[in-house]
Amino acid sequence: MSVVTVQLGQCGNQIGPELFSTVYEDSTGAGRKTYQESSRERFFWETSDGVLVARSVLVDMEPKVISQAVAKASKSGKWRYGEKAHFCQKQGSGNNWANGYCVHGPRHKESVEDLVRREVERCDRLAGIFAMMSVAGGTGSGVGTFVTQCLRDMYPQAFILNHLTWPYGTGEVIVQNYNSVLTLSRLYQLSDALVVHENDTVHKICSRLMNIKHISIGDINKVIAHQLGSVLQPAYTGDSPSNYSRNPIGELLSSLVCHPEYKLLSLCNIPQMSHTSLAYSAYTWPGLLKHLRQMLIANARMEEGAFKDPALYVPWLPPDGTFSLWNSPVPFNGYEKSASLVSNSQSLLKPLDNMVRKAWNMFVSRAYMHQYTKFGISEDDFLDSFTTLEQIISSYSHL
Amino acid sequence: MGVRTVCFCRRSDGGGGGATGSRISGLRARAVLVDMEEGVLSEVLQGPLRQLFSTTQLISDVSGSGNNWAVGHHSYGSVYREQIVDQVRRAAEQCDCLQCFFIIHSMGGGTGSGLGTRVLKLLEDEFPEVCRLVTAVYPSAEDDVITSPYNSVLAMRELTEHADCVLPIENQSLVDIVSKIQHMAHTGKPGSVIKKDSTIISGQGGVAKTEKPFDAMNNIVANLLLNITSSARFEGSLNMDLNEIAMNLVPFPRLHYLVSSLTPLYTLADVNIPTRRLDQMFTDAFSKDHQLMRADPKHNLYLACALMLRGNVQLSDLRRNIERLRPTLSFVQWNTEGWKTGLCSVPPVGHTHSLLALANNTCVKPSFMELRERFVRLYRKKAHLHHYLGVDGMDVSGFSEALSSLTGLIDQYSQLDSTNTAPSQDPPRLNIAC
Numbered sequence: 071m072s073v074v075t076v077q078l079g080q081c082g083n084q085i086g087p088e089l090f091s092t093v094y095e096d097s098t099g100a101g102r103k104t105y106q107e108s109s110r111e112r113f114f115w116e117t118s119d120g121v122l123v124a125r126s127v128l129v130d131m132e133p134k135v136i137s138q139a140v141a142k143a144s145k146s147g148k149w150r151y152g153e154k155a156h157f158c159q160k161q162g163s164g165n166n167w168a169n170g171y172c173v174h175g176p177r178h179k180e181s182v183e184d185l186v187r188r189e190v191e192r193c194d195r196l197a198g199i200f201a202m203m204s205v206a207g208g209t210g211s212g213v214g215t216f217v218t219q220c221l222r223d224m225y226p227q228a229f230i231l232n233h234l235t236w237p238y239g240t241g242e243v244i245v246q247n248y249n250s251v252l253t254l255s256r257l258y259q260l261s262d263a264l265v266v267h268e269n270d271t272v273h274k275i276c277s278r279l280m281n282i283k284h285i286s287i288g289d290i291n292k293v294i295a296h297q298l299g300s301v302l303q304p305a306y307t308g309d310s311p312s313n314y315s316r317n318p319i320g321e322l323l324s325s326l327v328c329h330p331e332y333k334l335l336s337l338c339n340i341p342q343m344s345h346t347s348l349a350y351s352a353y354t355w356p357g358l359l360k361h362l363r364q365m366l367i368a369n370a371r372m373e374e375g376a377f378k379d380p381a382l383y384v385p386w387l388p389p390d391g392t393f394s395l396w397n398s399p400v401p402f403n404g405y406e407k408s409a410s411l412v413s414n415s416q417s418l419l420k421p422l423d424n425m426v427r428k429a430w431n432m433f434v435s436r437a438y439m440h441q442y443t444k445f446g447i448s449e450d451d452f453l454d455s456f457t458t459l460e461q462i463i464s465s466y467s468h469l
Numbered sequence: 470m471g472v473r474t475v476c477f478c479r480r481s482d483g484g485g486g487g488a489t490g491s492r493i494s495g496l497r498a499r500a501v502l503v504d505m506e507e508g509v510l511s512e513v514l515q516g517p518l519r520q521l522f523s524t525t526q527l528i529s530d531v532s533g534s535g536n537n538w539a540v541g542h543h544s545y546g547s548v549y550r551e552q553i554v555d556q557v558r559r560a561a562e563q564c565d566c567l568q569c570f571f572i573i574h575s576m577g578g579g580t581g582s583g584l585g586t587r588v589l590k591l592l593e594d595e596f597p598e599v600c601r602l603v604t605a606v607y608p609s610a611e612d613d614v615i616t617s618p619y620n621s622v623l624a625m626r627e628l629t630e631h632a633d634c635v636l637p638i639e640n641q642s643l644v645d646i647v648s649k650i651q652h653m654a655h656t657g658k659p660g661s662v663i664k665k666d667s668t669i670i671s672g673q674g675g676v677a678k679t680e681k682p683f684d685a686m687n688n689i690v691a692n693l694l695l696n697i698t699s700s701a702r703f704e705g706s707l708n709m710d711l712n713e714i715a716m717n718l719v720p721f722p723r724l725h726y727l728v729s730s731l732t733p734l735y736t737l738a739d740v741n742i743p744t745r746r747l748d749q750m751f752t753d754a755f756s757k758d759h760q761l762m763r764a765d766p767k768h769n770l771y772l773a774c775a776l777m778l779r780g781n782v783q784l785s786d787l788r789r790n791i792e793r794l795r796p797t798l799s800f801v802q803w804n805t806e807g808w809k810t811g812l813c814s815v816p817p818v819g820h821t822h823s824l825l826a827l828a829n830n831t832c833v834k835p836s837f838m839e840l841r842e843r844f845v846r847l848y849r850k851k852a853h854l855h856h857y858l859g860v861d862g863m864d865v866s867g868f869s870e871a872l873s874s875l876t877g878l879i880d881q882y883s884q885l886d887s888t889n890t891a892p893s894q895d896p897p898r899l900n901i902a903c
Contacts, residue, residue, distance in 0.1 A: 080708060134704050160566035164712030165809075208713075240791055241808035242707070244717040244773050273788070285785035287706035287812070427895060428806070434896040435803040437720035453899075460901045 071316040072193035073112055073302065075126040075200045076186060078217065079163075079210025081235050082202035083128055083135045084287065087143055088295035089202075090114075090124045093303055094149050096403045105400045108304040108314040114149060115192055122149040125193065127185045128156035129217065131163045131174050131209045155189070157181050163208030167249040168445035170212020175220075178213075183220055190225070198229030198319035200302075201261075206237035206246035211253040215260075222260045229319040232261045233298065236268040236421065245438050247429035252447070254422075255455035258462060263327045265335045266418055267294045279342045296403055297339045300410040305396040315396075326414045331465045334418045338362065339410040362411045384469055419466045426459050494520055499563065501526055501556045503588065505545055505580045506533040526560075528552055534579025535856075538620040541583020543862035553588060554595055561596065568701070569600040569711040571694065572632075576624050577608035577617030586627035593631050600715050603632045604690060607762065609641040610839065616853050618843035623867065625840075626874040633715045634725050636693070637833065639762040643686035646670070649758070650685075650734055667819040668735040692817065693729055693761065696825040699779050700813045706784070709777055709811025717809040718773045718829045724881060727827045728766055730759040733820070747782065747822070751790040754826040755798070762836060769832035770889045771800045775809040777825040780816025787812070799889055834882040841875050848872070 077086035090113060097109035114122040124143070128136045128151065136156050143150045157178065163170040190196055201218055203210030214232075221230055234253075237246045257264060272290050276282045282289050304314035307321050315321055327333055340361055402408050432438065433452055443449070498521040504510050510527045513519065528549060534541040561567050570592050574581030592601055605628065608617040628635050650668050669692045670685035700709045719725045732753040754776070757765040778787060791808055800807055817823050847853065848868065857863050 084706070132708070132710065134708065138704055161568050162708075162710050162712055164710070164716045166712075166716050208716075238788065239806065240788075240795065241806040242810050243713075244804065244807045244809045273785075277785070283785075284783040286783045290784070427898070430898055431895060432803045437803055438716075440722050441716055441719070456899050457901055460899050464901065 071108075071112060071195050071197045071318070072115075072125055073197050073200050073319065074186065074189045074193065075113075075124070075202065076217065076221070077126060077128045077139075078201060078203040078214040079130055079207055080135045081204035081207070081210050082214070083130055083139050085233075085235065085291045085294055086126060086128070086202055087139045088288075088291045089298055089302075090126070090143070090149060091146070092292075092295045092299040092403060094122070096299060096303060096400075098148075102400050104314065105304055105398070112197065112302070112304065112318075123152050124149060124155075125189055126151060126155060127182070127189055129158070129182055129185075129209075129213065130156075131159045131161065131170070131213065133158045133160060152189075155185060157185055163212055165206075165208045165243050165245060165249070166441055166445065167208060167212040167215075167245075167252045168442040168447035170208045170214070171216045171252070172212075172446040174209070175213050175216025179216075179220055182217055183224060186221060187224070195316070196225075196228060197317060198231055198262075199225070200231050200233065200319075202233045204235040204237065205250040205253045206235075206243045207249065210235075211249045215253050215256050218257060218260045229323060230261050231263055231265060231319055231323075232257055233265045234267070235294070236266055236425070238269045238273070239421075239424065242269075245432075245441070247425050247432065248438065248442070248452075250425050251429045251455050251459060252452070254462075255458035258333060258458065261333065262323050263333050263335050265298075265337065265412075267297070267337065268421055270421075275342050293342065296342075297337045297410065300339050300402050300408060301337065301412055303398065303402065305398040307396045314398075322412065326412060331462070332414055332469075334422070334462075334466070335412055335414050336417050337410060337412055339408065341405060341408060359409060362409055416466055416469055419463065422459070422466075423463055426456065426463065430456060496521060498522055498526070499560050501528065501553065501560060503528045503549070503553065503580070503584060505530040505541065505584065507531060526556060528556065534583060536577075536614050536616055536620065537579045537856055537860070538583035538616075538623045539857040539860035539863035539867075541579040541581075541585070542587045542623070543583075543860050545580070545584050546587035547862070549584070550587075550591065554591060557592070558595070567596070567599055569602055570596070571602055571604065573604045573690075575606040575608070576621040577606075577612055577614050578620060581606075582620040582624040586624045586631070589627055589631045600712060601631070601633045602711065602715070603628055603635045604638065604694065605635055606638045606640060606690075607836070607840070609639060609644075610843070612640075616847070616856070618840060618847055619853070619857065619868075621840055622844045622875055623871045625837075625878075626871040629723050629725075629874055629878055632725065634719060634727060636727055636729050636827075637762050637836070638690060638693075638729075639836070640686070642761050642763055643689055645758070646689060646734060646761075647685045653735065663735045664819070669731050671819070689731065689761065693731060693825065695817060696731065696777060696779065696823065697827075699815065699817075700777065700811050703813050703815040705811065705813035705815075707810060707812040709775070709809065709813075713809070713811075714775060714827065718775055718827060720772055720804070720829070721881075723878060724772065724829065726833050727829055728764050728833060729761045729828075730754050730756075730826045731761070732759055732824050732826075734759070747786055748790055748793070750822070750824050751794060754824050755794060762833070764830070764832035764836060766828045766830040766832045767798060769799070769830050769834075770886055771798055771804075771807065772829040772831075772885065773804060773807045773809065774798075774800075774829070775811070775827040777811040777813065777827075778822065779813045779824075780820060780822030782812065782822045782824075784812065801885060802888060831882045831886050834879055834886070837875060837879050837882075841872070841879065844872065844875075 075086060077083045093109055093113050097106045110122065114124055116122055128139065130136050136158050140151045140156065163174055199221055201214060203214035205211050218230065218232060237243065269290060272293050273285060275293055276285045276289050302318065306312065307315040309315065309321055326335055439449065502510060502513065502522065507529050510529050513522065514527065530545065534545065572585060572589055574585035576582050589601060589603065607621060608614065647670055650670055654663050670688045698711065701711060718727055732750045753759050755767045757767065760766065787810060858865065
């Protein structure tokens with residue numbers, strides 16, 4: 071019941087260390103032995119000298135981000151990355167999906183596969199593979215898609231979950247919509263589910279809920295890590311009500327991805343507040359759950375209960391297949407009570423539609439095409455991707 | 470490509486440390502210096518940076534190119550081809566990972582312009598996969614070299630066809646920026662004392678002590694190149710390397726002329742930096758007074774824009790300013806949110822933060838049109854043509870093709886400008902069978 075994480079590109083290698091720190095701190099502060107053991111087993115392995123090593127493979131086409139991630143973990147003295155668990159090159163992918171997917175991916179296929187294989191074989195039992203990447207750049211998106219494909223070929227029965235960071239709507243990378251379209255259309259086939267965080271949404275959480283004045287990328291990453299941690303840490307589930315679940319990813323998928331046409335998952339977590347307010351708040355369960363329900367209905371992913379109301383769900387699912395409750399007696403990450411909601415709903419429909427609309431606009435004028443064709447991605451490849459995504463948009467629209 | 474200085478220099482094999490044991494001893498520049506006259510190169514070899522270069526890296530001749538592009542491109546180009554390729558290859562072999570060539574030359578003369586563009590073609594042939602970024606200094610209208618329009622237009626055709634990215638710089642803009650800074654430094658108004666070594670014209674952190682003519686102007690260009698490579702050399706939360714610049718800012722192969730601006734020009738001695746001043750830095754980046762060529766991107770059409778921030782600037786400052794400035798700018802219909810952003814943690818020496826903006830914008834059109842005007846005025850009268858046609862390898866078609874290349878480029882910009890006036894509507898989406 072261990073998770074192997076694959077950190078891809080700058081984004082994956084920045085959020086990854088935050089996630090490991092979050093789960094480490096959470097499991098350490100808990101003071102509950104089974105919880106700690108379960109969490110540690112899930113994310114780390116222990117060397118003979120008792121050092122915790124993350125079950126993670128770090129991949130990037132340039133060295134700076136991985137160096138920082140590895141150094142910071144070592145310096146913490148609490149956990150570290152495996153010495154030989156990373157693979158990097160020097161020249162980067164230039165924000166070019168085609169460069170990542172057609173050139174770097176195949177070139178380094180064996181090296182990356184070896185690294186993942188080593189981590190997987192180290193697990194007593196594999197709960198699943200968790201790949202973390204952005205969709206806007208070149209490595210996370212392009213190499214990430216290629217690596218996911220390789221992993222699917224290597225482990226056809228394993229659960230593969232991709233965590234995707236979607237960029238700000240008003241640009242971080244000019245060709246981000248192209249890179250996103252090419253990534254999403256392929257991952258949809260390869261992955262079991264896509265857990266999405268949008269920078270715009272997380273930014274709002276930081277500014278409005280947590281009152282952070284000068285938001286940095288580190289702040290964004292911490293919120294994402296917190297939300298992911300709240301879901302991935304051990305919990306009692308429907309299938310496993312008195313022991314911490316030994317099949318967390320499998321259960322997550324079976325509750326949420328009932329149909330292969332619908333794989334987009336979004337997360338919300340409450341409460342989210344600045345540390346100073348933490349000491350002064352008290353929450354009740356009904357209050358929290360009511361807020362979450364409102365957020366689900368309003369498609370708002372910020373703050374704001376009964377989840378069993380059939381009006382919320384599609385009619386073609388049996389009623390007990392729609393909602394699952396997991397809980398844990400252990401408070402998460404400093405919050406006395408917290409609740410997270412993972413949903414497969416229309417909440418990502420509008421951002422996805424916007425992304426496709428902008429990419430299509432650019433495609434019609436053929437802008438930047440020469441940058442992709444020179445590495446082997448043709449206009450037809452683009453058309454195929456657009457077709458796949460329009461299909462997904464249509465499916466979600468008709469819910 | 471390594472980190473910090475290893476990007477531009479490598480450790481030399483024999484300890485070449487000078488008696489001073491300066492911080493540059495043991496480093497060799499990854500560079501090839503070419504000039505067909507000896508004066509400037511000799512100065513380099515005798516100057517404070519001499520330890521950075523071994524004599525084999527300097528390729529020179531005696532008589533210069535006489536401000537004649539054809540002499541530089543064809544005559545010297547053929548004579549020195551082997552030697553140049555050889556030196557570049559040696560430098561390239563010393564790199565773990567070669568990412569980019571910086572080619573730096575002026576457009577108006579004979580060597581930089583002619584031999585420089587010959588070298589550009591050579592690099593494309595020998596190292597086709599490596600990005601070629603050209604920093605080209607364009608002559609002002611009042612330039613005293615009569616044939617500079619010929620040299621510039623002949624060179625431009627090469628740049629359009631063989632460079633991946635061009636950063637055009639105009640001497641006049643550099644002059645204007647220098648006088649602006651010097652004026653500020655001498656007003657003596659209270660609260661307007663400029664912090665020492667914090668201007669983009671001072672060679673802050675540099676080795677040279679005395680100021681020569683053009684030093685101030687050249688420092689601006691040096692700072693431009695430092696800022697462009699900062700993310701490749703230092704860490705940051707959002708890295709932006711040179712390949713990404715070419716990828717994001719060049720939507721169509723020939724439209725690769727990027728107007729650059731550097732802000733702030735100087736830091737006032739008052740260390741406190743309120744948000745308002747940070748926002749002013751962003752506003753200035755788009756003002757025509759801060760561009761390194763005479764162009765006004767704010768009142769023309771953007772195809773793409775890159776913002777590279779260094780130092781103590783956060784993501785939220787960046788996002789806030791993009792939101793603020795976006796409505797004041799025109800972007801082409803298919804790239805309405807065409808921003809490429811980078812955050813590097815390490816500021817330039819003497820500053821707490823800085824911003825480099827690179828714009829692919831139709832504002833370059835007027836400068837190119839002026840250049841074509843000056844060319845045509847000479848060409849119509851066939852003035853000085855015989856100096857060029859007398860050179861082996863040069864014939865009249867070279868001129869006519871260069872002119873039509875420039876005209877074609879100007880037309881492409883005009884076409885884009887015309888799309889700006891038409892009402893924008895999203896093209897219909899792909900229809901799929903449900």
